[in-house]
Amino acid sequence: MYKNKIELSIIIPHYNDSVLLEKLLDSIPSEKDIEVIVVDDNSDKEELKKYKEFKDKDRFSNINFLMNKTNKKGAGVCRNIGLNNASGKWILFADSDDYFIEGFYDVVSKYFCSNIEVVLFPPTSIYIDTNKEANRHINFVEILNSYSNNNNLRDELYLRYKISNPISKLIKKRFIDDHNLKFDEVIASNDVMFSTKLGHYMNDFKIDNKTIYCITRNKGSLTVNNSEKIFDSRLNVYINYCNFLKEKLNENELSFFNLKGQGYLFTSIKHGYGFKKTWNVFCEFKKNSIKPFDYRVMNPMYLIKKLLKHYRLEKTLKKYR
Known part of the structure; x- marks a missing residue:
């Protein structure tokens, strides 16, 4: 062989x-x-x-x-x-x-x-x-x-x-x-x-x-690819990834990953896939027992830190777009 x-x-x-x-x-x-x-x-x-x-x-x-x-x-x-x-x-x-x-x-x-x-x-x-x-x-x-x-x-x-x-x-x-x-x-x-x-x-x-x-x-x-087919492929793989971790890891191990779906929900809204599409994405996460949202975003300090991090990254990459 x-x-x-x-x-x-x-x-x-x-x-x-x-x-x-x-x-x-x-x-x-x-x-x-x-x-x-x-x-x-x-x-x-x-x-x-x-x-x-x-x-x-x-x-x-x-x-x-x-x-x-x-x-x-x-x-x-x-x-x-x-x-x-x-x-x-x-x-x-x-x-x-x-x-x-x-x-x-x-x-x-x-x-x-x-x-x-x-x-x-x-x-x-x-x-x-x-x-x-x-x-x-x-x-x-x-x-x-x-x-x-x-x-x-x-x-x-x-x-x-x-x-x-x-x-x-x-x-x-x-x-x-x-x-x-x-x-x-x-x-x-x-x-x-x-x-x-x-x-x-x-x-x-x-x-x-x-x-x-x-x-x-x-x-x-x-270049960001806004194709819905690309989005669907990444979404399906992410759900498979989450399910694999849930199957293989115990509750304590799983707690380190904070698995959630909000990134995909925001992307669906950002790229204008429509309410029905976004709702279906939400339902997919619920069906697979994956949190649709990270509720830490309700904490103003956490949200500010995330937004600042995103802003710095966008500023760094802007000249290459």
């Missing part, structure tokens, strides 16, 4: 990002024990032409370029195709507009002979047009640092269940297979349940404080 010569499979979903994809591929060394799998999600014709040209470049000879030939679209479908074709003992996931930090292979390769199931590395992030530090990595890093410094129940729960992105995690392929971990084949939030189940089942894990991965942010990635 596992080819001994391949230690690491790097899986990359791709859609209309050939320039940044090439930068990502250039950040991966051509080592004999590395297998790179790129799965294209039916890019536009011009982009697909560039994608196919990569196959003819000698420096990309260790890369397996695949196409999503299913009747579904999305990064989740492409990642599952990558997993089905991966022959490495270890897996790294990457997004096609990100890149690996120079020397990352030396960092991850020291774990190839270990019995660890998952190794988590703190990522960094930049605005691609200025190369200045962005904020997309902050939550990930804060969770890792809190667990490393405190290692209490709250921090372990956050480590397991609040890092929804699969990037910057070295994962043993056999662990993925044994627990039948798959990405949701949906148009948004495909990685939430994969990462949640990964966190739930991992026993032998380690945090390595070296940074191996950079997340990029640009004007396009900051």
